[in-house]
Amino acid sequence: MSFNTALSGIRAANTDLQVTGNNIANASTIGFKSSRAEFGDVYTSTLLGGGSNTAGSGVTLQNIRQQFTQGNLKFTQNELDLSINGEGFFIVEKNGERLYTRAGTFGLDKDGNIVNGTGALLQGFSADANGNVSGVLGDLRVDVSSQEPRQTTAVNASFNLNANEKVLETTGQRFSTNGTGVNEAQRGAKTATTSTLAVGTVATPITFSPTNRTSFTISRVDPITLATTDVDIVLSSGSASSPAALANLINSANFDSASPVNVEAYADPVTGQIGFRDLAKGVASIVTLTIDAANSDANALTTAVGAVSTAAGTPAASHTTGIPQVTNNYGSHTLVVRGPNGADVTYISKYGASADKTASELNSLAGVSATARTEATLLAPSFSNNGSFRINGVNLTSTGLPDMTALRDEINALSSSTLFGISATVDDAGNLSVVSATGRDLEFTFDNAGGNAEIQGSQGVAQVVNDAVNGVRIGGQVTTTLQEGYSIVSSQPTIPVFGGSLFGSTNVPNFFTDVPINAFNPADQKTFNHATNTTVYDSLGNAHVMRQYFVKEPYDPADPTTSPNHWKMYVQIDGKNVGDPDPTLPSPQNTEPTMASFNLHFAPDGNLDPFRTDAMLISNWTPIGADGQPLGGLGPLNVLQGGTIPVAEPPASSNFQIDLAGSTQFGSAFGVEELDQNGYATGRLAGLDISSTGIVFARFTNGEAQVLGQVALANFSSVEGLKPTGDTMWAQTFESGEAIVGAPGSAQLGNITAGAVEESNVDLSEQLVNLIIAQRNYQANAKTIETANATTQTIINLR
Numbered sequence: 115m116s117f118n119t120a121l122s123g124i125r126a127a128n129t130d131l132q133v134t135g136n137n138i139a140n141a142s143t144i145g146f147k148s149s150r151a152e153f154g155d156v157y158t159s160t161l162l163g164g165g166s167n168t169a170g171s172g173v174t175l176q177n178i179r180q181q182f183t184q185g186n187l188k189f190t191q192n193e194l195d196l197s198i199n200g201e202g203f204f205i206v207e208k209n210g211e212r213l214y215t216r217a218g219t220f221g222l223d224k225d226g227n228i229v230n231g232t233g234a235l236l237q238g239f240s241a242d243a244n245g246n247v248s249g250v251l252g253d254l255r256v257d258v259s260s261q262e263p264r265q266t267t268a269v270n271a272s273f274n275l276n277a278n279e280k281v282l283e284t285t286g287q288r289f290s291t292n293g294t295g296v297n298e299a300q301r302g303a304k305t306a307t308t309s310t311l312a313v314g315t316v317a318t319p320i321t322f323s324p325t326n327r328t329s330f331t332i333s334r335v336d337p338i339t340l341a342t343t344d345v346d347i348v349l350s351s352g353s354a355s356s357p358a359a360l361a362n363l364i365n366s367a368n369f370d371s372a373s374p375v376n377v378e379a380y381a382d383p384v385t386g387q388i389g390f391r392d393l394a395k396g397v398a399s400i401v402t403l404t405i406d407a408a409n410s411d412a413n414a415l416t417t418a419v420g421a422v423s424t425a426a427g428t429p430a431a432s433h434t435t436g437i438p439q440v441t442n443n444y445g446s447h448t449l450v451v452r453g454p455n456g457a458d459v460t461y462i463s464k465y466g467a468s469a470d471k472t473a474s475e476l477n478s479l480a481g482v483s484a485t486a487r488t489e490a491t492l493l494a495p496s497f498s499n500n501g502s503f504r505i506n507g508v509n510l511t512s513t514g515l516p517d518m519t520a521l522r523d524e525i526n527a528l529s530s531s532t533l534f535g536i537s538a539t540v541d542d543a544g545n546l547s548v549v550s551a552t553g554r555d556l557e558f559t560f561d562n563a564g565g566n567a568e569i570q571g572s573q574g575v576a577q578v579v580n581d582a583v584n585g586v587r588i589g590g591q592v593t594t595t596l597q598e599g600y601s602i603v604s605s606q607p608t609i610p611v612f613g614g615s616l617f618g619s620t621n622v623p624n625f626f627t628d629v630p631i632n633a634f635n636p637a638d639q640k641t642f643n644h645a646t647n648t649t650v651y652d653s654l655g656n657a658h659v660m661r662q663y664f665v666k667e668p669y670d671p672a673d674p675t676t677s678p679n680h681w682k683m684y685v686q687i688d689g690k691n692v693g694d695p696d697p698t699l700p701s702p703q704n705t706e707p708t709m710a711s712f713n714l715h716f717a718p719d720g721n722l723d724p725f726r727t728d729a730m731l732i733s734n735w736t737p738i739g740a741d742g743q744p745l746g747g748l749g750p751l752n753v754l755q756g757g758t759i760p761v762a763e764p765p766a767s768s769n770f771q772i773d774l775a776g777s778t779q780f781g782s783a784f785g786v787e788e789l790d791q792n793g794y795a796t797g798r799l800a801g802l803d804i805s806s807t808g809i810v811f812a813r814f815t816n817g818e819a820q821v822l823g824q825v826a827l828a829n830f831s832s833v834e835g836l837k838p839t840g841d842t843m844w845a846q847t848f849e850s851g852e853a854i855v856g857a858p859g860s861a862q863l864g865n866i867t868a869g870a871v872e873e874s875n876v877d878l879s880e881q882l883v884n885l886i887i888a889q890r891n892y893q894a895n896a897k898t899i900e901t902a903n904a905t906t907q908t909i910i911n912l913r
Contacts, residue, residue, distance in 0.1 A: 116902040122172030123895030126153050129175050130888040137876045138885070145185070145217025145842040146874040148881075152177045182833050185216075185875040187867060193802050194220040194228065197872040200864020202827035205855065206234035206843065207253070213843040214828055214836065214853070218871050226256045232841050238808065238825045239857070245821035247809070251855060254810060254823050256802065261814045263655025265748065265768070266793030267761045269648060272776035273664070274785045275681055277720065279643045281668045284598035286631040291469070291592045295443050295614015297489060298574030302440030304559045304585035306396025309436035311403065311429075313388040313422055317414040318360060321353035328415045329406035332368060332390065333426035334375050337398040338465070338612050342426055345375040346406075349415070357381035357388055360415070377401050388418065396438035400429050441466035442555050442589025445613035448606055453481055454599030465613055469590030470553035472616075476592070481600035486553020488590030492546040493568040493576065494518050502561035502582075505548065508532045509561070518546040550590060559585035592616075597631055634665050634709075636686055641665070643681075644784040650687065651793035652737035652747040652768060660687045660732075664714075664784075679716040679723075679779055684709055685732060685772070692735040694752040707734050712772075716779040730772035733757035737768060794818045804868035808858040827863045828853040 133151040140146040156171040187197050196204070196218030203214035213234060220236055223229050228236040238254040241247045322328065333344040347367045354360035364379040376393045392399045405423040410416045422430040429435070446465045452458050459479055463472050469486035476484035497514040499521075504510065508528060512521035518540050525538040525548065535552040550556055558567050562582050569586040570576040577586045596602070605620045619625070635641045644664040649657050667680040685692060686709075693710035696703070715726035734750045751757040751767035761769050776788060797814030804810050808825030830836065835849030846853055858866045 117899060119170065119172040120895045120898035120902065122156065122174065123898065124892060126151075126173045126175060127888050127892035127895060129178075130891065131885070133178055134881050134884045134888055137881045138878065141874055141876040141878050141881075143217075143842060143874050144188075144219055144871045145215055146876065147180045147182050147185075147216065147842075148874070148876045149178050149180045151175060152179055179834060180836075180838070181875060183875050185872040187870045188873050189870045191869070192221070193804065193868055194222070195869055195871045196220060196804065196825065197867045197870045198827065198858075198864045199867055200862075202829045202858070202863040203844070205237035205251070205826050205828050205853075206230060207237055208232060208234035208843075211845070212237075212853075213839060213845055215841075215843040216872055217842040222256055228254045228256065230841075232843075234843070236825065238810070238823045240823045241821045247821065247824045251826055254825065256799070256810070256812060256822055261794075261797040261799075261812075261816065261818065261820065263651060263653075263796045263816075264793050265653040265765050265770075266650040266791050267763065267765050267770045269650065269660070269770060269772045269791040270788070271648070271772070271774055271786070271790070272778075272788040273644075273646070273774065274777070274782060274787060275644060275664055275666075275714075275716075275779045276784050277679075277779045277781045279666050281666050282632050282641055282643065283634065283665065283668065284631045285628055286598050287596045287601070287626040288629045289594055289602070289617075289620070289626050291616045292625075293445075293447075293615030293617050294573075295445065295589070296616060297572040297588060297591055298443070298614065299490070299569045299571045299577040299586050299588045300440055300443045301577040301579065301584060301586050303437045303583060304440060304557070305583075306439040307434075307437040308395050309392040309397065309399045309401050310434045311390045311401045311422060312432040312434075313390065313403070313418045314432075315386065316357060316360060316388045316418045318357060319353060319355045320360065320414055322349045322351055322363075322413075324350050325411060326350075326413055327409060327411045328413060328419065329409040330419045330423070331404040331406065331426070332375050332377050333400075333402045333404065334377050334392060335400040335402075335427045337400075339610060343373070343375045344426060345371050345373060348409070357386040358383075361388060392436055394436075396436055398435050398438065400427055400435065401433065402426050402428060402430065440557070440585045440587045441613075442468065442587055443613045444472075444589055445611060445615055446608035447616040448604065448608050449602060450604035451479060451482060451596070452601050452603045458603060462608055463616065468553065468555045469592045470550075473553055473592050473594075476594055481597040482594060483597075484592055484594040486590045486592050488550040488553055488556050488588065489572060490548045490556045490558075490588045491541070491570040492518070492521075492548060492558070493570060494544045494546065496566055496568040496578070497546075498566045500560065500562060500565040503565055503567065504557075504559045504561065505536070506533065506554070506557050507559075514546075517544055522546060553590040553592065555587050555589050557585055557587045595629060595631070602626075634663065634682075634684060636661070636663060636684070636689075642684070646786055648789060648791060650770065650791055651795055652745065653765065654737070654745060654747040655795040656737060656739075656745055656747065657795055658688050658737060660685060661689075677715065677726075679718070681714040681716075681779070683712045683714055683730075683774075685712070686710070687732070687735050688738060690738065692732055692750075694734050694754065697754070710734070714774065714777070720778050720780045722774060722777045722779075724775070727774070729759050730774070731757060731759050731761075731769060732772065733767075733769045735768045735770075804866060806859060806865040806867065808866050824857055825866060826855055827858050827866075828855045829861075829863055830854065 130151045133149050137148045153173050154176045156174050206213050220228050220230055235253045237251055239247050240252050327350045329348045331344050331346050335342050345368050352363055354363050358381040361379040361381045368374050377390050379390050390401050402424050403419050405420040422432055424430050447463045449461045450458050473484040473486040476482050499513045501511055510524055512524045514521050522538040522540050529537050536550050539547050541547050558569050566580045568576050568578045571588045579586045605617050607615055632641050642663040642665050646662050648660045650660045663684040665682045669676045669678045691707040691709050693708035695705050696708050712728040712730045715723040717723045733752045736749050737745045737747045739745050748768045751769055757769050759771050761771055795816045797816030800815050801813045810822045811819045812822050813819050831851035835847050836844035837847045839845050856863050
């Protein structure tokens with residue numbers, strides 16, 4: 115009997131050694147749970163009982179119990195390494211069998227399934243395309259292919275618009291030169307000449323003395339003012355040995371006087387004849403000489419002057435009137451500008467001043483801005499170039515045959531150099547339209563006779579130049595804008611009136627046009643208060659830049675069409691307009707995109723007023739590439755064609771909605787409080803993230819994150835009833851009860867830590883001690899057999 119008792123002890127010690135050895139062997143096995151051997155004693159008894167003094171019959175193995183205590187976490191660099199912090203098991207499926215494990219060493223197979231080292235598939239709850247997690251348990255799979263792009267259909271943003279911003283746009287008045295002489299072709303001499311009076315030959319030398327005097331008056335009549343100026347010349351001393359010296363004596367007497375006249379004497383260097391000429395070149399003045407016979411003696415000069423002597427203003431036969439150079443014939447005009455403070459400023463343009471000169475002078479006045487532009491038409495049928503044709507002094511050699519395109523190209527090639535700002539186009543009739551963008555006069559001449567050019571302005575008759583003496587000049591139009599608060603209180607020709615008028619009556623209807631000043635212009639930062647960019651995507655996944663501009667609108671309590679706290683938001687995409695076409699415009703403008711604009715209204719508390727704020731639908735966006743050509747994605751569906759809010763999903767057009775809910779207008783700097791849009795480009799898988807609740811996020815190179823599913827956990831009423839199947843996995847048994855499946859962090863299930871694994875919960879120190887104890891137990895039971903054997907041998911040896 116003692117042999118059997120000792121033998122059961124050896125078996126028990128050996129089992130203990132096996133359990134302890136297995137624990138030690140798996141001290142580094144991820145997710146391993148240590149076991150312990152549990153024993154019970156054995157007693158023999160009969161049906162009637164064995165009494166209280168029955169000796170035991172040894173030991174028997176009752177159970178090998180696993181210890182499901184928490185192991186330490188070991189952090190790794192693999193996001194798919196998972197650990198459970200708390201109760202629960204990962205659910206895996208292998209060959210159709212559902213197993214459970216605490217070992218979270220997972221990876222991806224070639225099909226994108228999340229698997230452990232044995233190829234068992236991790237189970238979880240799948241998610242739909244919108245990231246909604248279902249409650250259906252299945253294989254967790256990561257799609258490793260490229261993520262399809264998503265078109266932007268909604269932009270959600272909130273901004274703070276600074277309530278202290280100023281209104282940038284004002285309303286001014288615009289008017290243009292519209293008089294009888296404006297942009298009318300004028301013909302005249304291309305080179306100015308001087309008024310002269312020929313006296314003739316005067317014999318020299320000549321000596322003047324009190325007894326040999328010459329006394330006469332030089333007079334000049336101004337052709338514009340008709341005023342007469344004169345000076346008395348008295349020569350009673352000095353001598354002149356030549357005609358030039360005689361002219362000097364006369365000039366000294368004139369210019370040394372208290373009131374000289376603007377006329378000089380001269381001696382022809384070839385003939386030696388004496389004459390008088392106006393110093394003002396190109397002025398049609400009248401120069402006369404009147405002899406003072408009573409105070410003159412007989413000499414050569416007295417005789418010559420007397421021969422041409424006439425009354426002042428009456429030209430002599432030898433008088434030649436000066437010819438002015440051809441001008442635009444613009445008369446001098448007076449404008450009186452009144453400012454917002456009531457002060458008046460008078461501006462007087464000069465006679466014949468070019469449009470660019472007048473515009474420049476007007477620009478120097480406070481509250482006034484002006485531009486100039488000159489247009490002329492060179493009629494093709496009568497044009498002939500003999501090689502000496504000039505525009506503004508620049509020689510052009512194109513003949514105009516067979517059409518005006520060669521001359522056009524020659525002019526345009528010089529537009530940035532010698533013909534700065536001057537360009538040309540050929541109109542539908544084949545005529546050449548010449549434009550000076552700066553408002554300079556346009557002058558057309560020939561160096562030699564034999565050519566022909568017919569010039570037409572916007573009004574008046576056409577003028578022809580076909581010789582080397584004359585030219586045709588045409589002036590430009592001046593467009594003037596008065597800032598808000600400025601006005602014209604007087605507009606009239608300057609007296610005396612000379613030349614064509616610049617302005618007609620300012621009292622005629624529509625002479626002044628109301629124009630926005632500093633109106634919104636996306637290219638001018640001074641015309642909008644705030645701006646911001648947002649990236650949006652077309653149906654092909656191409657990125658585009660949407661820019662939003664915010665402009666504060668004016669408020670006038672006396673004007674019921676205005677309101678306080680009113681802003682406008684303008685929208686462009688890739689710098690192009692995306693507003694619906696305006697069907698009231700003429701063709702083809704009635705089919706072209708307009709500037710998209712939306713009204714924003716804020717309540718007195720600074721919050722956005724949703725009832726007065728416009729619905730914001732971008733409904734006329736055609737996605738284009740860098741070359742300006744359509745990319746082939748979905749096109750627009752404007753409102754007239756049925757575009758509406760909300761935008762349908764999946765989208766059938768490029769339309770998208772902008773929602774500014776939550777925007778404010780507070781007295782602080784402009785800021786983007788929130789910005790989100792639901793589109794994205796094509797993306798490749800960049801990585802995975804798994805949250806503490808088991809949500810599996812896929813991160814893509816396009817910056818998007820997509821919910822792929824949720825890791826499921828299972829727990830049991832009796833985890834000790836699970837059956838080990840190897841590879842640190844367990845199977846459900848009748849003793850364990852049904853698996854309770856749920857999401858991590860719910861009920862009694864623990865949370866998941868990604869990038870970490872749960873180490874074995876084996877305590878090596880404890881197991882080594884257990885190993886010593888099991889060894890001693892084994893040795894002690896062996897000693898029992900040895901002792902029993904010795905006793906038995908004693909009995910056998912009895913004789």
